[in-house]
Amino acid sequence: xxxxxxxxxxxxxxxxxxxxxxxxxxxxxxxxxxxxxxxxxxxxxxxxxxxxxxxxxxxxxxxxxxxxxxxxxxxxxxxxxxxxxxxxxxxxxxxxxxxxxxxxxxxxxxxxxxxxxxxxxxxxxxxxxxxxxxxxxxxxxxxxxxxxxxxxxxxxxxx
Numbered sequence: 001x002x003x004x005x006x007x008x009x010x011x012x013x014x015x016x017x018x019x020x021x022x023x024x025x026x027x028x029x030x031x032x033x034x035x036x037x038x039x040x041x042x043x044x045x046x047x048x049x050x051x052x053x054x055x056x057x058x059x060x061x062x063x064x065x066x067x068x069x070x071x072x073x074x075x076x077x078x079x080x081x082x083x084x085x086x087x088x089x090x091x092x093x094x095x096x097x098x099x100x101x102x103x104x105x106x107x108x109x110x111x112x113x114x115x116x117x118x119x120x121x122x123x124x125x126x127x128x129x130x131x132x133x134x135x136x137x138x139x140x141x142x143x144x145x146x147x148x149x150x151x152x153x154x155x156x157x158x159x
Contacts, residue, residue, distance in 0.1 A: 003065065005087035011058050012094045019101040022051040026108040033115045055102075075099055 003011075025047045032040035062081075063073050069084065071077035082092045141147050 002068075002085075005085070005091070008082075008088050009091055009094070011061070012091060012098055015055060015058050016094070016098050016101065018051050018054050019098060019105060022048065022055070022105050023101070023108065025051065026105060026112060030108065030112050030115065033112060033119070036119070 025044055029041065029044045029048070032038075032044060062078060066073055066077050066081055069081055071080050078095060079092055082088045082095060
């Protein structure tokens with residue numbers, strides 16, 4: 001079934017609103033990560049999952065339309081799909097705005113991932129110091145398959 005131009009426009013408008021919500025969630029997530037406010041993260045992760053699910057549903061719908069038109073499932077394929085129909089050509093600009101917003105969200109999510117990775121490294125280093133493991137030597141894999149420095153050991157704290 002070929003969708004009407006109005007239903008395509010509604011979908012793009014909904015996706016634009018959802019992308020903006022996702023952007024706000026990602027910014028809040030970054031703030032919580034920077035402040036190490038772990039209690040704020042679970043509801044943000046839930047919100048992020050909800051927005052991604054909503055976007056995913058519409059992406060699947062667009063894929064089915066692209067399949068029917070025998071076009072690739074990518075940005076260019078969707079642009080072609082919009083251009084093929086006179087009643088949807090005007091929505092190509094709306095689609096480009098949506099794609100740009102999604103790319104901005106992807107970049108925000110990548111930054112958040114880097115913050116998480118850096119925090120994990122910092123906590124790991126602090127734990128190594130508390131265990132008395134030297135962080136001076138190279139990081140090698142031990143018999144359990146875990147990486148860690150193989151330098152001398154001077155325990156700072158024992159429980």
